[in-house]
Amino acid sequence: MAVYTDVSDEELGAFIEGYDVGRLLSFKGIAEGVENSNFLVHTDAASFILTLYEKRVNPNDLPYFLNLLQHLADKGLSCPQPVAASGGALLGELAGRPAALVTFLEGMWVKRPKTVHCGELGKAMARLHLAGQDYAGFRKNALDVHGWRPLFDQCSARSNEVHEGLADEIAAELSHLEASWPSDLPSGVIHADLFPDNVFFLGQELSGLIDFYFACNDAFAYDIAICLNAWCFEVDGAFNVTKAKALLKGYASVRPLTADESKALPILSRGAALRFLLTRLYDWLSVPEGAMVTPKDPLEYLKKLRFHQTVKNSEAYGLVA
Numbered sequence: 001m002a003v004y005t006d007v008s009d010e011e012l013g014a015f016i017e018g019y020d021v022g023r024l025l026s027f028k029g030i031a032e033g034v035e036n037s038n039f040l041v042h043t044d045a046a047s048f049i050l051t052l053y054e055k056r057v058n059p060n061d062l063p064y065f066l067n068l069l070q071h072l073a074d075k076g077l078s079c080p081q082p083v084a085a086s087g088g089a090l091l092g093e094l095a096g097r098p099a100a101l102v103t104f105l106e107g108m109w110v111k112r113p114k115t116v117h118c119g120e121l122g123k124a125m126a127r128l129h130l131a132g133q134d135y136a137g138f139r140k141n142a143l144d145v146h147g148w149r150p151l152f153d154q155c156s157a158r159s160n161e162v163h164e165g166l167a168d169e170i171a172a173e174l175s176h177l178e179a180s181w182p183s184d185l186p187s188g189v190i191h192a193d194l195f196p197d198n199v200f201f202l203g204q205e206l207s208g209l210i211d212f213y214f215a216c217n218d219a220f221a222y223d224i225a226i227c228l229n230a231w232c233f234e235v236d237g238a239f240n241v242t243k244a245k246a247l248l249k250g251y252a253s254v255r256p257l258t259a260d261e262s263k264a265l266p267i268l269s270r271g272a273a274l275r276f277l278l279t280r281l282y283d284w285l286s287v288p289e290g291a292m293v294t295p296k297d298p299l300e301y302l303k304k305l306r307f308h309q310t311v312k313n314s315e316a317y318g319l320v321a
């Protein structure tokens with residue numbers, strides 16, 4: 001459960017009174033997520049999600065995220081919309097944390113996505129990339145190839161506690177990626193954390209995307225690579241090329257990939273695997289005392305990384321040359 005910050009009934013009641021959202025009926029901490037503290041809030045008018053932004057979120061980035069949600073919703077994308085307080089502000093403060101209220105999105109995330117879900121995800125991601133093209137905000141990806149080494153430096157000394165030889169394996173991969181990371185790929189707003197738990201479905205229909213707190217400006221194809229990692233491996237660690245094919249086909253049906261993007265998928269997928277290996281490793285080694293959170297397994301991403309290291313070209317992901 002990701003609740004890092006406790007909020008009393010009185011504090012939350014006073015906070016909600018600052019919004020024109022009806023009378024507070026109940027609220028509870030949400031037993032999912034790892035980054036921020038989330039509460040489901042019911043009023044006599046509707047349901048909302050209250051987020052208190054924690055460690056990895058830079059408060060200066062919050063206007064980028066909240067305005068982006070508004071921009072995407074205006075473009076017809078289904079995502080939470082920030083709710084303005086009675087005074088007009090999208091961002092407030094609660095229990096010493098920056099806090100925002102957003103609309104509740106109907107749907108459920110799918111624990112074991114099937115091929116059909118991967119296809120829908122591909123289409124939605126491409127729509128997001130197109131809808132973000134005229135977004136005025138800019139946010140550099142803090143966890144791009146340049147951000148990985150500082151993260152590794154903070155946990156390299158203890159990485160072998162998690163897996164023997166892990167420090168050397170990461171160090172070698174990092175050097176390789178730093179030397180061969182592609183530049184000049186088509187870029188714009190990407191979600192950068194479009195995992196199954198951030199994509200809601202109603203039946204087989206995708207009902208919306210949530211959790212835009214890693215969103216940034218980076219290569220579109222890097223977002224695809226993140227999704228190949230997050231959606232196309234089976235529980236036993238096997239890569240499912242049928243799912244990858246569906247994801248890429250769905251994406252290309254809305255926004256065709258350029259030749260450079262197709263060619264870059266193997267290296268981008270390696271990078272995406274390393275990025276999540278590193279953040280998970282860091283989190284694994286530094287769970288804040290008293291926090292209700294279940295850290296995610298870093299070694300899942302080591303296995304994925306090793307798969308991508310064997311890939312020779314994009315055909316391995318189901319792309320036909």
Ligand SMILES: Nc1ncnc2c1ncn2[C@@H]1O[C@H](COP(=O)(O)OP(=O)(O)O)[C@@H](O)[C@H]1O
Nearest residue numbers: 030032033034035036049080103104105210211
């Ligand atoms: N707008 C929303 N509508 C409905 N449920 C939401 C919404 N935002 C978050 N949730 C619920 O809260 C959970 C955690 O949210 P998430 O943004 O993924 O947290 P974190 O950033 O901490 O990972 C989600 O899995 C979902 O169940």
Ligand SMILES: N[C@@H](CCOP(=O)(O)O)C(=O)O
Nearest residue numbers: 033034035193195211276296
């Ligand atoms: N998706 C990341 C962790 C971020 O968690 P989320 O709940 O905000 O998606 C991972 O799986 O490592």
